[in-house]
Amino acid sequence: MWIRKVAVVVLLSLIAASVSAVAPATTSASQSIRKLLGSGEEASLDRAIELGEAEVERTPDSAEAHYWLGAAYGRRAQIANMFSAAGYARKVKAEFLRAVELDPRHVEAQLGLVQFYLQAPGFMGGDVEEAKRVVEELGKIDPVAGHRGRASLKFSEKDRPGAIAEWLAALKLDAANPDVLPMVVGVLAQEQRLPELEPIVVAAVQKDPGHPVVRYQAGKFAALSGKQLTEGLAHLDALLALPTAPEGVSLAGAHWRRGQILSHLKRHAEALAATQQAASLEPGSEEIKKSLEVLSKAAP
Numbered sequence: 001m002w003i004r005k006v007a008v009v010v011l012l013s014l015i016a017a018s019v020s021a022v023a024p025a026t027t028s029a030s031q032s033i034r035k036l037l038g039s040g041e042e043a044s045l046d047r048a049i050e051l052g053e054a055e056v057e058r059t060p061d062s063a064e065a066h067y068w069l070g071a072a073y074g075r076r077a078q079i080a081n082m083f084s085a086a087g088y089a090r091k092v093k094a095e096f097l098r099a100v101e102l103d104p105r106h107v108e109a110q111l112g113l114v115q116f117y118l119q120a121p122g123f124m125g126g127d128v129e130e131a132k133r134v135v136e137e138l139g140k141i142d143p144v145a146g147h148r149g150r151a152s153l154k155f156s157e158k159d160r161p162g163a164i165a166e167w168l169a170a171l172k173l174d175a176a177n178p179d180v181l182p183m184v185v186g187v188l189a190q191e192q193r194l195p196e197l198e199p200i201v202v203a204a205v206q207k208d209p210g211h212p213v214v215r216y217q218a219g220k221f222a223a224l225s226g227k228q229l230t231e232g233l234a235h236l237d238a239l240l241a242l243p244t245a246p247e248g249v250s251l252a253g254a255h256w257r258r259g260q261i262l263s264h265l266k267r268h269a270e271a272l273a274a275t276q277q278a279a280s281l282e283p284g285s286e287e288i289k290k291s292l293e294v295l296s297k298a299a300p
Contacts, residue, residue, distance in 0.1 A: 026064065027055070027062075027064060027065075029051055029052075029054070029055040029065070029068075030055070030064055030065070030068045032048075032051055033048045033051050033052055033055075033068045033069075033071070033072055034068070034071075034247065036048035036051070036072075037071060037072060037075045042079055045072065045075055045076040045079070046076065048072040048075070048076070049069070049072045049073065049076055051072075052065070052068050052069030052071075052072045052073075053069060055068070055069070056069050056095075061102060062102070063098075063099040063100070063102040063103035063106045063109065064099075064103075064106070066095045066096075066098040066099040066102065066109070067095065067096065067099040067106060067108060067109045067112075069095045070091070070092045070093075070094075070095030070096045070099065070109070070112065071112075073088045073091040073092045073095065074088070074092045074112075076088060077089065077092070086124075089120070089124060090124075092112070092116065093113070093116050093120075093125060096109045096112045096113045096116065097113065100113060104137075104141060105141050105142065107138070107141075107142055107145040110134055110137075110138045110145065110149070111138075111145065111148060111149060111152070113131075113134055114131045114134050114135055114138075114149050114152050114153075115152060117130045117131035117134065118131045118152060118153070118156045119156075128156070131152075131153065131156075132153060134149065135149035135150055135152075135153060143173055144170045144173050144174045144177060144180070147166045147167065147169045147170035147173070147180075148166070148167075148170060148179065148180060150166045151163040151164075151166035151167050151170075151183075154166060160187075164184070164187055164188075167180050167183055167184050167187075168184065168200075171184060171200060171203070171204075175200075175203040175204050175206070175207045176203075176204040176205075176207040176208035176211055176213075176214050178211060178213035178214070178248060181200075181204050181213060181214065181217050182213060182216075182217060182248075184197075184200060185197060185200075185201065185217045185220060185221060188200075189220075189221075189224050194221075194224060194225045194227075197221060197225075198221070198225070198227065198228075201217060201218055201221045201228075204217065204218070205218050205231075205235075210238075212239055212242070212246035212247070212248065212249045213246075213248050213249060214235075215235040215236065215238060215239045215249075216235070216236070216239060216249045216250075216253070216254060216257075218231065218232055218235045219232045219233070219235045219236035219239070219254065219257045219258065219261065220232075220253075220257050222235075222257075222261050222264075223257040223258075223260035223261050223264070224260075226264050229261050229264050229265055232257075232261050233258065233261045233262070233265075236254050236257060236258045236261070237258070239254050240254055240255070240258070250282070251281055252278045252279075252281035252282035252285065252288065253278070253282075254278075255274050255275070255277040255278035255281065256274070256275060256278035256285075256287075256288050256291065258274045259271045259272070259273075259274035259275035259278060259291065259295070260291065262274055263295065268295065268298060271295055272292075272295045272296065275288065275291050275292045275295055276292065278291075278292075279292050
């Protein structure tokens with residue numbers, strides 16, 4: 001029995017993680033829910049569910065309403081006890097299915113279902129073949145989403161190179177895709193494949209230079225590689241100058257990467273100040289703490 005309970009919690013964590021921070025949110029209710037989901041506070045997540053349920057009741061034929069209610073259930077399940085998590089799992093699946101029934105082109109709901117079918121144990125409705133079927137149909141509707149879905153399939157098969165290849169194929173179709181680009185930058189940086197990453201970042205900037213996610217990834221690449229430092233710094237400065245925090249971007253991360261770029265440029269005092277700002281925004285980050293320690297010791 002305990003194995004089933006753990007499986008439920010792991011499943012809901014994976015589904016919640018798959019909810020895109022930049023998924024379409026065209027209604028005021030959806031935008032409010034998306035903002036609330038950024039918080040790990042129980043009260044905020046409960047409020048997101050309340051808004052989602054009210055929106056579904058008000059607009060029962062809205063795929064977007066059902067999707068965001070499913071997303072709210074998924075995030076809430078992450079902090080629920082094991083008994084409650086099983087109930088949330090059923091609700092997540094039901095809302096994503098309803099969203100897809102209403103709008104087969106709702107990419108994020110389709111991808112949410114793929115994650116469910118891949119990660120759920122059989123007694124909860126997990127079905128790898130069903131996941132493959134959804135991905136195949138999704139690829140006919142949206143080729144980029146199809147590659148994203150196939151990447152999920154590859155990861156479930158422990159085929160990391162295959163998953164990366166699918167993401168790269170997606171970027172060939174949409175160089176600045178805000179869902180795929182961070183994944184590619186993260187994994188290629190982790191594998192120390194920075195020379196391969198440079199043309200990918202350049203292509204993304206050329207296509208959509210003002211997109212916050214593109215700006216952040218360009219800054220991250222500069223910070224990690226020591227290349228395109230002036231351009232990377234300009235992107236992060238523009239990002240941090242926005243009047244409101246952009247969706248899908250960590251402000252602490254932006255300050256941290258900015259500090260790394262300034263360190264490359266030998267502007268140590270500014271690098272220290274930027275990293276201190278990052279630490280104040282995200283005091284629990286061990287990576288930022290390490291950078292701050294290094295810079296503090298190196299300060300004249």
